[in-house]
Amino acid sequence: MDMIDRRLLLASAGLIGAGLAGTARAQSTAQGNGVSANAAPTGPDPSAKDRIRFAVIGLDHSHIYAITDALIRGGGTLVAVHAGDPKQLVPFRARYGDVKVARSEAEILEDKSVQVVASASIPNLRAPLGVRVMRAGKDFLSDKPGITSLAQLAEVRRTIAETKRKFAIMYSERLEVRAAVKAGELVHAGAIGRVVQTINIAPHRVSAPSRPEWFWDVANYGGILTDIGSHQADQFLFYTGSTEAQVVASQVGNFATPNRPKFQDFGDMMLTGSGGTGYVRVDWYTPDGLPTWGDGRVFILGTEGYIELRKYVDIQGRPGGNHLFIADRKGIRYIDCSKVPLPFGPQFVTDVVEHTEVAQSQSQALLAAELVLTAQDKARTLEGGQRPPFQGG
Template identity: 40%
Template sequence: MFIRPGVAPIRLQRQHQAHPHQHGGQQCRPHRRAPSVLSHRLSLNPRAHRDKTIRTRNGYHRCPPDLNTRSAVKFAVIGLNHGHIYGQVEGLLTIPGAQFVGFAAVEDDLAAQFAARYPDVPRRTKSELLADPAIDLIASASINAERGPLGVETLRAGKHYFVDKPPLTRLEDVDAIEAALQASGKMMFVFYGERMSCQFDIKAKQLVQQGAIGEIVHVMGLGPHRLNAPSRPSWFYDPAQYGGTFNDIASHQVEWFVWITGQRIKSFSSRIGRFGSPAPAPASFEDFADATITGENGVTGYVRVDWFTPEKSPIWGDVRGLIVGTKGTIEIRRTINLAAKDDADRKGHMLMTTHELPPHRVDCSQVLIEWPTQIAQSLQQNRNLLLDHDTLLHVMRQTVRMQREATRVR
């Protein structure tokens, strides 16, 4: 078992456990080795965690005060196939008193790398972890196609589920997850890290809610990535296991559209294509995807993702968001400002222009990364404060539909 040193316990209300399930028989890229940085925007610093802080791109920020709850949250990990799992774990460990009690992985090499990072956490089997009544939550970054079925197993076993994006790959997975959520009374959380661990997005949401740019007219999300083709595991190039580029990368942007606008998706038109990824990427691999989206109130959106970040780029992807309002605009440069001549000024930032204020950078340095506390409070209050289940199911269903119904342009 592992407890982050110097972090006081947080007490979580125990919920009724469902009957244990009976078992038979980059940024965002799948890593084959533990990354030196734990995720795009969440990394480990021992001193920071002693002070109960999360390190973000703009520095260290103190977490909210301890919650007054009843019993320490215990979590385990099943599936290490994407490096985002390190960011998920480190975020959970900032919850005061959180106990990391075990992990399971079928790949010995990934397990060895993970164990080197967390030597006090025992390697156990998936069945053992799901059957352990003391475990409250399972975190996972398994192979994309395995995440939906694992979520169903986890929920049926009476445990909450915290999964990396994309949370699933098939429409039938959405239906199965919905049924398991209703039957178990447990919760599902998805790690949409591009906005959850980004101070700029959190600040932008606050400004939108305050009416700083008026009513939202249009949003645009861009998510280019570097492929690093030879470094990818074989499952990444198997459509049945990977689930498609739109479902994988653009899941960030689809969820962001719904989250930032507060609107469900009324209609969409999506496209996918292959324009020239190098070997060993097969002919079936999609290296480009985009979509136009219309919300229920008429707000429009555009998302584009690709695997064409140039090799000479200093960052894995120049990820951006644009929010156009009736009274102003917000531009989010999440990872880098390539236009800056001074390397020290190249970190991401947020720009805002309104009728009253000229273009200016918005100071986001004091914005807290809230998702670990939101998960802890969700468990305490028995309601999903990260993203309510109706909205989450809508996002997952629409994302999979955009992948499945996309027009192949090349």
């Protein structure tokens, strides 16, 4: 994943101050979480064998850039965009050219040539939009979290059953991170034996001045476990191969932003599944001194070895991101994953055309959502930023 300074990228285009620019600055300096350092893809990757037409509805989060790039790499042609805030269209069209601006959501939904609709709207609006998209006879690709309540999840599942359409979720911390892709290849090849546990640590930078007002209210994003934790639940299911899973325990709190009482800046959860166990910790505490938005790490423990991913930065070590360390029966080694291909885009486009599930299992995507929604619902709240009570002798 190429490291960049996206503030300079946007400033050079004269876009600082536009609605999405602040969000973009607050996100990753690595491709996969926002605008990449390079120009938008001009066409499909060589591995893309199919072609589709797609549209975008909702530009409220900069993840829409990674989603759009992935679809273009996969063989998609962007034919229309609709946004509630016209200012958001400025950086989007600067990147993707003179794409048609739809006057309304209905204009896109009624276009029979559009096969997929992608969205990074305000999180609690994504699932209802996805339901409308599927009922319009199209497949849907959402930013995470794609679903912010158990009631929404039930409606999404009903609509999938009735329409036979896809409700895909871009869990980009696995699908668009090259080190995570490589880890999946190693795990599924048996490099570390049977996976027993995953540990996911996912700090994020809050960049408070750049955040829109909806960001600070749990009602809009579902809570920290629902939001950031969705990436981690997806990785837990994927690396352990779990097809069934439950939440053992969870907790959330607000330790650093008391002036925003409806916000959560810390959360963790313990998970157990048919293929292994998992622990997740998420927070908004990335210090200003870190040169990227967060020091995301994944530890995958197997019966014959273990893997550590340092996705975005190696503190006082190798430059850039996508670092993989493995210890197995043969020894210890480092793998630079910066050139590992990203297969999601081409696989997803083919899935749309052939009605397959290679890029993403529908049941796994929704199980990850169910896990974090359940964890959020049952989470113990650490009131007033107090530390957990001490127990023991």
